[in-house]
Amino acid sequence: xxxxxxxxxxxxxxxISLFWTPGEVYGISIATRFLPVSAQHWLGTDQFxxxxxxxxxxxxxxxxxxxxxxxxxxxxxxxxxxxxxxARRGWTEELIMRFSxxxxxxxxxxxxxxxxxxxxxxxxxSIIAIGIYNVPVFARLTRGSANAIxxxxxxxAARASGKGKFRIxxxxxxxxxxxxxxxxxxxxxxxxxxxxxxLSYLGLGTQPPxxxxxRMLNEAQTLMFFQPMQAVxxxxxxxxxxxxxxxxxxxxxxxxxxxxxxxx
Amino acid sequence: xSKTVLKVSKLVRHYPLPKESLFADPKFVYALNGxxxxxxxxxxxxxxxxxxxxxxxxxxxxxALEPTDSGSVxxxxxxxxxxxxxxxxxxxxxxxxxxxxxxxxxxPHHTVGRIVAEPLAAIGKLPSxxxxxxxxxxxxxxxxxxxxxDKYPHEFSGGQxxxxxxxxxxxxxxxxxxxxxxxxxxxxxxxxxxxxxxRDLQDSFGVTYMFISHDLAVVEYLCDEVAVMYLGxxxxxxxxxxxxxxxxxxxxGILLDAVPKPAAGKKRKRIQLSGSVTGQTEKRSGCAFRxxxxxxxxxxxxxxxxxREVAPDHFAACHYSKKMxxxxxxxPS
Numbered sequence: 247x248x249x250x251x252x253x254x255x256x257x258x259x260x261x262i263s264l265f266w267t268p269g270e271v272y273g274i275s276i277a278t279r280f281l282p283v284s285a286q287h288w289l290g291t292d293q294f295x296x297x298x299x300x301x302x303x304x305x306x307x308x309x310x311x312x313x314x315x316x317x318x319x320x321x322x323x324x325x326x327x328x329x330x331x332x333a334r335r336g337w338t339e340e341l342i343m344r345f346s347x348x349x350x351x352x353x354x355x356x357x358x359x360x361x362x363x364x365x366x367x368x369x370x371x372s373i374i375a376i377g378i379y380n381v382p383v384f385a386r387l388t389r390g391s392a393n394a395i396x397x398x399x400x401x402x403a404a405r406a407s408g409k410g411k412f413r414i415x416x417x418x419x420x421x422x423x424x425x426x427x428x429x430x431x432x433x434x435x436x437x438x439x440x441x442x443x444x445l446s447y448l449g450l451g452t453q454p455p456x457x458x459x460x461r462m463l464n465e466a467q468t469l470m471f472f473q474p475m476q477a478v479x480x481x482x483x484x485x486x487x488x489x490x491x492x493x494x495x496x497x498x499x500x501x502x503x504x505x506x507x508x509x510x
Numbered sequence: 511x512s513k514t515v516l517k518v519s520k521l522v523r524h525y526p527l528p529k530e531s532l533f534a535d536p537k538f539v540y541a542l543n544g545x546x547x548x549x550x551x552x553x554x555x556x557x558x559x560x561x562x563x564x565x566x567x568x569x570x571x572x573x574a575l576e577p578t579d580s581g582s583v584x585x586x587x588x589x590x591x592x593x594x595x596x597x598x599x600x601x602x603x604x605x606x607x608x609x610x611x612x613x614x615x616x617x618p619h620h621t622v623g624r625i626v627a628e629p630l631a632a633i634g635k636l637p638s639x640x641x642x643x644x645x646x647x648x649x650x651x652x653x654x655x656x657x658x659x660d661k662y663p664h665e666f667s668g669g670q671x672x673x674x675x676x677x678x679x680x681x682x683x684x685x686x687x688x689x690x691x692x693x694x695x696x697x698x699x700x701x702x703x704x705x706x707x708x709r710d711l712q713d714s715f716g717v718t719y720m721f722i723s724h725d726l727a728v729v730e731y732l733c734d735e736v737a738v739m740y741l742g743x744x745x746x747x748x749x750x751x752x753x754x755x756x757x758x759x760x761x762x763g764i765l766l767d768a769v770p771k772p773a774a775g776k777k778r779k780r781i782q783l784s785g786s787v788t789g790q791t792e793k794r795s796g797c798a799f800r801x802x803x804x805x806x807x808x809x810x811x812x813x814x815x816x817x818r819e820v821a822p823d824h825f826a827a828c829h830y831s832k833k834m835x836x837x838x839x840x841x842p843s
Contacts, residue, residue: 399615400625403678406573407629408602410595421619 249493256487260310263303292465292476302483304457308369309439309487315373316438317431320380325427327381328388329419332396333411343389346382355444362450369458372451376441380434387430391423425502432495436488443484459484514587515686515718516549516572516605521581523567523742541567543742544581549735551685554712554719556733556750558726558765564742565722569690572720573607574598586685603633606679610691612671616663622649623659626677633682644681651714652677652707669700673707680711688720693728705732726769730754738762741798744817748824756835758826760805763839797828804839805830 291297331339349357361375362368395401395418404414439459445451446460454461459480466477524538541564549555559565571578574590583590585605590598606629609615616625626645630636636644646656652673663671672692679687689708693701709732711717723729729736730750737747738761746759757763797803800810809829820831828834 398617399609399611400617402575403607403609403615403675404617404628404632405575406602406607407678407682408599408632409628413632418617418619422617 247497249490249495249497252486252490253494256306256490257310259303260307263300263307292462292473298462298476298479301457301462302459302479305459305462305480305483306487308452308456308458309442309484312369312373312376312442313435313438316376316380316442317435319374319377320384320434321427321431324381324384324386325388327385328390329392329415331385331389332392332419333415339389342385346385349379349382350386355441358441358445359448359450362445367450367453369452369456372442372445375445376438379441380438383434384427384430387426388423391426392419395419395422425499428502429495429499432491432498436491439484439487439491443480512551514548515551515585516555516720517582517584518548518568518572519546519582519584521545521568521571521583522579523564523571523576524579540742542571542581545739545742545744546581547737547744547747549686549718549720551718552712552716553735554721554733556729556736557720557722557739558724558729558736559739560724560765563739565724565739566690567742568739569607569688569720569722572688573605599633603629603682604684605686605688606682606684608672608675608679608687608689608692611695612668612675613663613695615675616671618663620662621659622654622661622663622666622674625663625674626659626681628678629682645677648677648681651680651711667700668696669703672696672700672704676704676707676711680715680717683715684717686718686720688722690722691724692721694723694725701728708732726754726765738765743798743827744825745799745828746826747817748821748826752821752824756821758820758824758831758835759799759828760803760830760834760839761799762826763834764804767839805834 292301327342331342352360357379358372358375361378362371365371365374392415401414401418404418409417442451442458443460443463446458447464449464452458452461462480463477463484466473466480469476521542522544523542524540527537527539529536545564545568547555557565557568570576572583572585572590574583574593574595578591581591585601588601590601593601620628623642623645626648627641630641630644642659645659649656649658654670654673654677658666663674666674672695676692692708693704696704705728708719708721712719719732721729721733733750735748736750736753737744738753738759739745740761746753746757746762748758753762754766757766795814796812797806797810797815800806803810813829815827815829817825817827818831820826820835826834
């Protein structure tokens, strides 16, 4: 419930920021720089005179886009590969899993940095990088949980009635691992937001002047002692989003189990 | 002379074990060592044996759920071994299976209607109207309400779940149902209900059962013929009443002896079986049962006994079947 409301709140912020923000996001006005908290600027302004609340709201939009796209890339490719490995077994499984092991050997951020180094820095490339990092995560999880389902008697019953592997995968395997995947997706969503913030902080992700929580942190860093709250706001936003998504994942797991949900 | 529904001959299945080292010879578990039997239409054929003797492997091979090493399985005269999965699909409506665990054999995410209709869905495109009618029909024949179709498996008890599993097996009107320990996961009172249901279904639909169990009482109640398996081979086979009245293999004798019978004030002398079967990993000559047999002597180590007819329609693989049938279990004098 709490996780759901935090996530809903963030979504709402992103939606509102599409049409309206309390202040200017792209406009620079030196005259209004470093304004304190006031009725007009609820969280004050930064060194370029931009309204911090507006930047945060627009940054939500950016973070959600990154999360959705990166997790989708991971889900589609990873789950597909995982299901294929589990249904085919043999050398197909071996190939896919060893490839996952190979990509796991690199820490998340490091591989993202590597990919942006190849593709060049930028918002879209950082999303692709994070998405690619997500593929083996989902491939592994899917293959592991799907293998467990393949040994169940109901799958054997489906085989005995003449269903092929593809149909069994769609009709039995996928529904039975879906809740695990959704929970993992929310966690990966949170990780993607963190990764994007980290990449932007390093200057490899979203490029100025587009707002991003990570870049806000980066810009606030130099002003750490002078204007500490400027770092606290985007940091808090990142923490809130990650916390909310993790709670949402836990909640979803309970809701998606037909045995648990019906008892409530 | 009724027709033969299932004919299994010289079925062999060996499972490779993981190698101990890279250059070690591959080892195998000999799960099935040339099993042969036939089941006539409308009969129930029981297969008994302790765990690890290859009963379930036999079921999976008859159902063509795993590759068979050699031998043949003919269902209604059609060879099953060696066919690909796709070639077998149209055949599968003639033989269905009921599994042991009614909690594990029904997909928790599917409704009862969908579970029961699964074999129909697998075969091909049947009009959904017809499918719904068939599901309702088969549900009522196993004693469930046609309104149960929209419920999920977790809303049913173990006995009811097994009824759902039986309904699923029945929906294609199969000639043969392979039942792998269908009642051993159930309470004794529920066991009786399910067994009676299986009997009633046989009377009304003329279905043939290959019934696997470790419970001799259950087999005695339901089956016309019985085969006793030990370490991947049939050691004794015959009509249920003959086999129960005068067992011709010491293993059968010991199994029968272990069945508790109410006999007031009478102390029974019991020969207990020591040790357990963990699956045979090496082939050796002589009788497979010799290490645990109370009647063992030198001949059992030298010669491997083969299945031979000891009485009309009664087969046993023991050198001392005659003695066994006349005097029962006894130590060689």
